[in-house]
Amino acid sequence: MTTTRRAIARLGVAACTAASLVAAAACGSGGASSAQSDGVIDYWLWDSAQQPGYQQCADAFTKENPQYKIRITQYGWDDYWQKLTAGFIADTAPDVFTNHLAKFAQFIDLGVLAPLDDLPATAGIKDGDYQPGLASQWKGQDGKRYGAPKDWDTVGLFYNSALTDAAGITQEQMNTLTWNPSDGGTFEKVAARLTVDVNGVRGDEPGFNPRRVRTYGINFDDAGGGLYGQTQWSPFTASTGWAATDKNPWGKRFNFDDPRFQEALGWYFGLVQKGYAPPFEASSDTDRVLASGKAAMGINGSWMIGTYTAIEDSSGKKLPVKAAPTPIGPSGKRASMFNGLADSITAKSPDKEGAAKWVAFLAGERCQDIIGRAGVVFPARPSGTKLAVEYNEQRRRFNVDAFTVHVRDKTTFPAPVVSYAADITALLTPVLDSIYMGTAPASAMTGVNEQINRLLE
Numbered sequence: 001m002t003t004t005r006r007a008i009a010r011l012g013v014a015a016c017t018a019a020s021l022v023a024a025a026a027c028g029s030g031g032a033s034s035a036q037s038d039g040v041i042d043y044w045l046w047d048s049a050q051q052p053g054y055q056q057c058a059d060a061f062t063k064e065n066p067q068y069k070i071r072i073t074q075y076g077w078d079d080y081w082q083k084l085t086a087g088f089i090a091d092t093a094p095d096v097f098t099n100h101l102a103k104f105a106q107f108i109d110l111g112v113l114a115p116l117d118d119l120p121a122t123a124g125i126k127d128g129d130y131q132p133g134l135a136s137q138w139k140g141q142d143g144k145r146y147g148a149p150k151d152w153d154t155v156g157l158f159y160n161s162a163l164t165d166a167a168g169i170t171q172e173q174m175n176t177l178t179w180n181p182s183d184g185g186t187f188e189k190v191a192a193r194l195t196v197d198v199n200g201v202r203g204d205e206p207g208f209n210p211r212r213v214r215t216y217g218i219n220f221d222d223a224g225g226g227l228y229g230q231t232q233w234s235p236f237t238a239s240t241g242w243a244a245t246d247k248n249p250w251g252k253r254f255n256f257d258d259p260r261f262q263e264a265l266g267w268y269f270g271l272v273q274k275g276y277a278p279p280f281e282a283s284s285d286t287d288r289v290l291a292s293g294k295a296a297m298g299i300n301g302s303w304m305i306g307t308y309t310a311i312e313d314s315s316g317k318k319l320p321v322k323a324a325p326t327p328i329g330p331s332g333k334r335a336s337m338f339n340g341l342a343d344s345i346t347a348k349s350p351d352k353e354g355a356a357k358w359v360a361f362l363a364g365e366r367c368q369d370i371i372g373r374a375g376v377v378f379p380a381r382p383s384g385t386k387l388a389v390e391y392n393e394q395r396r397r398f399n400v401d402a403f404t405v406h407v408r409d410k411t412t413f414p415a416p417v418v419s420y421a422a423d424i425t426a427l428l429t430p431v432l433d434s435i436y437m438g439t440a441p442a443s444a445m446t447g448v449n450e451q452i453n454r455l456l457e
Contacts, residue, residue, distance in 0.1 A: 039067055039068055039069060039351075039354070040068075040069050040070075040071050041068055041069070041070050041071065041095045041096060041351065041354050041355055041358050042071050042073065042094035042095045042096070043058070043070055043071065043072050043073070043094060043095070043096045043097070043358065044072075044073050044074070044075065044080065044084065044094040044096075044097040044098065045072065045073075045074055045080075045097070045098040046074065046075055046076065046077050046080040046098060047074070047098075047303075047376070048074055049306060049376045050371070050374070050376050050377065051072060051074045052374065053370055053371045053373075053374035053376065054072060054362075054367075054371070055072060056370050057361065057362060057366075057367040057370050057371070058070035058072060060361075060366065060367070060370070061357075061358060061361045061367075064361075065357060067354075068354050068357070068358070070358060073094065081103065084097060088107075088110065088112045088346070091348060093112070093346045093348070094346065095345065095346060095349040095350075095351065095352075095354070095355040095358075096343055096344070096345055096346070096349075096355050096358055096359055096362075097343070097344060097346065098150070098341055098342075098343060099113075099138075099146075099147050099341065099342050099343065099344040100341060101137060101339060101340070101415045101417055102226075102227050102415070102421055102425075103421065104138065104146070104147065104342075104344075104417060105249075105250075105417050105418055105419050105420075105421055106419065106420070106421055106422060107146075107344070108140045108141075108146060109419055111347060112346060112347050112348075113146045113147075113344050113345065113346065113347055114146075114344075114345040114346065114347045114349065114352055114355075115140075115142075115144040115145065115146060116144070116145045116146065116147070116148060116345065116356065116359065117144045117145050118144070119345070119352055119353065119355075119356035120353070120356070121353065121356035121357045121359070121360040122145075122148060122345075122356045122359050122360050122363075124360075125145060125148055125360070125363055129381060130149045130380040130381055130382075131149075131152050131340075131380055131381075131382060131385065131407060132407075132410075133338060133412065133414060134149045134152055134338075134340045134380050135149050135380075137249060137340065137414055137415075137417060138342045139249075141250050146342075146344055147342025147343065147344045148342055148343050148344075148359045148360070148362060148363035149340055149341075149342050149363060149380035150340070150341050150342055150343055150362060150363065150368070150371075150379065150380055151303075151340060151341050151371070151377040151378055151379050151380055152338065152339070152340040152377075152378050152379075152380055152385075152407075153301045153302045153303050153338075153339050153340065153377065153378065153403075154301070154302055154336040154337070154338060154339075154403045154404075154406045154407070154412060155230065155231055155234075155235060155299055155300060155301050155302070155326060155336045155337060155403075156299070156300070156302065156323045156324060156325055156326060156336070156402035156403050157174070157177075157297055157298070157299055157323060157324040157325070157326060157327075157402065158286065158287075158290065158297065158298055158299075158300055158304075158308050158321055158322075158323050159174065159290075159296055159297035159298075159321070159322055159323070159324060160290055160293075160296050160297070160319060160320065160321060161320045161321070161322045162319075162320050163194055163215070163296040164190075164194065164296065164297075167193045167194050167202070167296075168193075169190055169193060169194070171322065171324075173186070173190065174190070174322070174324040175324050175325060175402075176328075177190060177324065177325075177327040177328070178327055178328045178329075179236060179239075179327040179328070179329055180329070180330050181240075181263045181264050181266070181267040181330070184267065184271075185327065186327075187327040188271070188276070189204065190217065191203070191217030191218045191271060191276040191277070191297075192204040192217060192274070192276055193217070194215070194216075194217035194218075194296035194297065195208075195213060195215065195216055195217035195275060195276045195296075196213070196214050196215045197209040197210075197212050197213050197214060197275070198212045198213070198214050199212075200214075203217060203274070203275060203276055208275065209275070210273070210274055210275025210276075211275065213275050213278075214294075215293060215294060215295060215296060216275075216276060216277055216278050216289075216294060216295040216296070217271075217276045217277070217295070217296055217297065218271060218276060218277050218295065218296070218297055218298060219277065219278060219283075219284075219286045219289045219290070219294075219295035219297070219298035220232060220272070220277050220278060220283055220298075220436070221283055221284065221285050221286050221289075221298065221300075222283055222436075223269075223280070223283075223429070223432035223433045223435065223436040224432055225425060225428045225429030225430075225431075225432045225433065226425060226429070227337075227339075227415065228244055228337070228415065228416055228428075229432075230301070230337045230339065230415065231286075231299050231300050231301055232268075232299065233264065233265055233268045233269075234335075234336075234337050235299065235326035235327070235329075235334070235335050235336055235337075236264050236267075236268055236327070236329060237260070237261050237264045237265065237268075238329075238335035238336075238337070238413050239326070239327070239328065239329025239330065239331050239333060239334055239335040240260040240261070240263075240264050240329055240330050240331055241260065241330070241331040242255065242258050242260045242261045242264070243255060243413065244256075244416045245416050245418060248414050248416055248417060249414070249416075249417035249418070250417060250418065250419075251416060251417075251418050251456070252453075252456050252457075253453050253456065254416075254424075254449055254452050254453055254456075255449070256445040256446070256448065256449035256452070257445065257446040257449045257450075260330075261445070262442040262443055262445055262446075263442070265435065265442040265445065266435075266441065266442035269435050269436050269438070269442070272436065272438065273438060278294075278295070279437075280433065280436045280437040280438075283436075286298030286299070286300050287300070287304065287307050287308055287311060290308075290311060290319065290321065291311045291312065291313060291314075291319060292314070293313065293314070299326070301339075302377070302378060302400070302403040303376075303377050305323075305375075305392060305396070305398065305400065305403075306375070306376055306396075308321045308323075309321060309396045309398050322398075322399070323398075323399070323400070323402035323403070324402050325401070325402045325405050325406070326406075333409075333411050334405075334406070334409075334411050335406075335411055335412075335413060336403075336406040336411065336412055336413075337412070337413060337414070337415050338406070338407075338412030338413060338414055338415070339414075339415045340380060343359045343362045343363065344359075345359060363380070365381055365383055365384070368380060368381040368383070368384035369381075369383055369384050369387055371384055371388075372384035372385065372386070372387030372388040372391070373387050373388075373391060374388075374391070375388055375391030375392055375395060375396070376388075378403070378404075385404075388400075389404065418456065419456065420455045420456065423455055424452050424455070427448050427451050427452055428448060428452075431444050431445060431447075431448045
C-alpha cells in the first residue's frame with residue numbers, strides 16, 4: 001500500500017473498502033471538483049452559528065465580483081470530516097473549506113491542498129496582518145502557505161457565579177487561581193469548596209462523601225485524547241513549562257514521557273478520586289453539566305462563549321455564567337492552547353483563481369470585521385478581534401478578558417501540528433481514557449510516547 005493510500009485509510013472513510021478507495025481516487029465520480037467551473041464557488045464549514053456571518057461575507061464578495069456566486073454548505077463536526085474526506089477521494093470536494101490544525105498535516109501529506117502562494121489573489125497574505133503566531137501555523141514543511149487565517153481561540157474557566165457566591169468565593173479569587181501538582185494550590189481548594197455531596201457537605205468540610213456527589217467543583221468533558229487535552233488538562237501541563245513536541249510545527253518527537261507532564265496529569269485526574277470531578281462514566285459536555293447544576297465550573301474554549309451566555313437552568317432562568325483565566329502554574333505563568341482555523345483551497349478545484357479570490361476576501365479586513373460584529377468567534381485580524389470583544393461586552397454583557405489575556409500576556413502555546421495525526425489520536429485516546437478511569441497510572445504515557453515517536457521517525 002502506498003503512503004497516500006495509507007493516509008487516506010487513516011482519515012477513516014468507513015463506508016469504503018481499501019479497493020474502492022483506490023478506484024475512487026483513480027477515476028473520480030464526476031462531482032463538484034471534477035466539473036468545469038460555472039462561476040459557483042463551493043464553500044464548506046461546520047459551525048452553524050457562523051454560517052449567517054459568512055453568508056454576509058459571501059453576499060459582499062459577489063457584489064464586488066458579480067461573476068462569482070458563493071454556495072455555502074454547513075455540516076455538523078463529525079459529518080463534515082467524513083464528507084470532506086470522501087469528497088477528496090471521489091473528486092467531489094468543495095473549492096474552499098474551513099480547515100483545522102488537527103487535520104491540516106495529513107491533508108498536506110495527501111496532496112489535497114493547493115498552495116496559496118502559487119495563486120495571485122492569495123500570494124500576498126502576510127503573517128503580520130493577523131494576531132501573532134496564527135498565520136505561520138498554516139505553512140507546510142516546504143514553507144508554502146496552505147491556509148488563510150480566519151479566527152483564533154484560547155481556553156478559559158467558565159463558572160456558575162451563583163455557586164461561587166454561595167461558597168464565599170470572590171471573582172477576584174477566581175481570576176487569580178494558582179495550581180501545583182503537590183497540593184493543587186488555590187485551584188484545588190476552590191474545586192473542593194464548590195463540590196457538594198448529596199447531604200450538602202462541601203468537599204473541604206469534615207464528613208464529605210466523595211462517592212455520592214451532587215455538584216462537582218470542576219467538570220471533565222472527556223479525557224482529552226482528541227486534541228492534546230485542549231479543553232481538559234493542557235492549561236495545567238503547559239503551565240509547568242512542558243511542551244508536547246520537540247518543535248512546532250512539524251515536530252518529530254513527543255514528550256509525554258516528561259516527568260512534569262505525567263505529574264501534572266496524575267494530579268489532574270486525581271481530582272476524580274477525591275470526588276471534585278465526575279468519574280469517566282459520568283463525563284459529559286460542560287455547558288450541559290453547568291445547566292443541570294451538576295458542576296460549578298469547567299474549562300472550555302472561547303468559541304463557546306455564545307453557548308455559555310445563553311444557558312438556562314431547569315426552571316428556564318438564565319444561568320449567571322462568568323469566565324476566569326486558566327490558573328497560574330509552577331512556571332509562574334498561566335497557559336492556553338492557541339488554536340485557529342483557516343480557509344484552504346482544494347488541489348482539484350476547477351477554478352482555483354476564483355477560489356483564491358474568495359479566500360483572500362475571507363482573510364481580508366472587510367469579511368473579518370463582519371464576523372467580528374457577529375460576536376461568535378475572535379477573527380484573526382486585530383480589527384475583527386476588537387469588534388468581537390465589543391460585541392460581547394456591549395450586547396452580551398460578558399467580560400472576555402479570560403480569553404484575551406493570553407494573547408495580551410503572550411501565554412499561549414500552539415496546537416501541535418504533526419504528521420500521522422489520526423494515528424496519534426488513536427494511540428492516545430484509550431490510554432488517556434484508562435488514566436481518567438483510574439485503571440492506569442499517568443506513567444502509562446511513557447509507553448504510548450514510544451509508539452508515537454516510532455511513527456514519526
